[in-house]
Amino acid sequence: MSLAEAKVLFLRDIRLLSQETQRWHKENLTAFEKVLAKQGIEISDVGSLTAKMVKENFVFYMSEEMGLMANTINGRVRSVRALLKFLHGEGHIAKNFGADIPMIKGEEVIIETFSEEQIDALLRQPNRHTFTGLRDYTLMLLLLETGIRISECVKIDLTDVHLKEGQIRIHGKGAKQRLVPFQGKFRRALQRYLEVRGPAESEALFVTVDGTRISKRYVQELIQDYGEMAHIRDVRVSPHTFRHTMAKYYILAGGDIFSLQKILGHSTLDMVRRYVELFSTDVQMQHRKFSFLENHM
Template identity: 65%
Template sequence: MPRRRQNLVSFGTALDQDETPKKTVWSLAEAKTLFLEDIRNLAMHTQRWHRENLNALEKVLEKQGIVVQDMRELTMPLLKNNFVFYMRDTMHLKTNTINGRVRTVRAVLHFAYEQGYVARDFGADVPLLRPERVIIQTFSEGQITNLLRQPDRHTFTGLRDYTMMLLLLETGIRLSECEGITLSDVHLQEGTILVHGKGSKDRTVPFQSKMKKVLQTYIEARGAAQTDRLFVTLERKTMSRRYIQELISQYGEAAQIRGVRVSPHTFRHTMAKFYVLAGGDIFSLQRILGHSSLETVRIYVEMFSHEVQHQHQKFSFVEHRFR
């Protein structure tokens, strides 16, 4: 597809690509305002993300006594040395944080080029850092089985805790999302839960028949309470996130699970792992987990690629049906 042409029109002589177009000066603050106005059609969380990244750019430069009067002063050496490498080497920020800010700067530089304010779009040349290798801990099938054996389902608290851990494993929801589920969010007939995610983003997460039976049994045992929250204490009150964390950790100790942190987030990673191994696609996994981009979901695929290869070896139609 042909690249979008430059917006600036020059009459008489062709504009030299190295010549700076003559327009009203944009300070960095003005460029930020114009850019944010231009992306008003994007989702609010995306706009907020770009705004935060541009605020961070100004603050990082100000830390070094650099004030940008004209955004054309954002040269490649300045962006590399006083922005990207400064955040890495002096501020010791995480790679994902730095790369997010770089992506916003790239978008602003491209916007300035489209508006004819700069003669060349060099945003793509601003370097991204090599992503850090992420180690994701997950439970094995044996550990999950042992963990779910721990709650005494003949008691209310045991049934509640079993239901909660099974729901974390079935849906991959976050601790905050689990804590926030209300009775009205659970739709047993449809097999879905309305989850209130990060950044005030709601999403519908499915669950299957076995989970439905367990939820139905728990809800009947739960009865009326002082709160509409799904999971409640013996006093029929809301359970705090810390209380849930401590409960799950205690069950991990009882199950004598070693080598992996027993936490709600490990259930989330485990759900994603087995979803990928079962052949689930990353696009539906992204929607279920509530990630705003595919980048985090791709990590699961990369992390478990050797296990996917093993699964393929076991179930390859060609391998086992053709001689």
């Protein structure tokens, strides 16, 4: 089996994962083929792949000859590791040597978060006397309260919301679902929004004035606009910054990494451990309940 054929089989095997994940793996594995091809290497039999070849002709070549960033290289390595695991599981290669393929150590990426003053400024921008303003205010509260991804936020339906239980069913990556909790202050804000929203035809929780589901890009743009209105310049104003901010205050309040992992929907503990490294120094100063809304609004 050639490398090109192996890639096709692997991509077929992961077709139940999100489209973004499938596209990411496809791009990385196509890059794997191209990097080898630049050196005149064509893999007609995946059984000929070795850890040394992948390290020398892929990882080190991208770093030393092509000068690619560590994040780009490591993303591609993750996809190659996933491919090797699949090929070994299917009996196409004798050994899964993915663990022997190294990652490149790069500069630590700074995780930006909002300060309390910046959060207050952002939440003051929507005009809550209008439907869209109340919707945007509630949406930002949801991101801050739960730390969910924006792609997950726009997928929420009315049937996913359980006000009495204080939970929302989230449709995450890889068709995985999880229940994310919320507290009393957000419950009251959400209830108010639902009353104003009324019986729109769409099943979506967050809708436009026409009653249609809002898009991921639409939310990204409106949050950027509110950032401009709030004159926030030193932090990237994006839905993902809300996610990092929620994690920060959760850790500062003494929340444990296992429950945070569940809430955020991370498949591993790597990212939440990173949050702990960055934000746990002041845990004793704020050892209270995790919710930012409960403590600061």
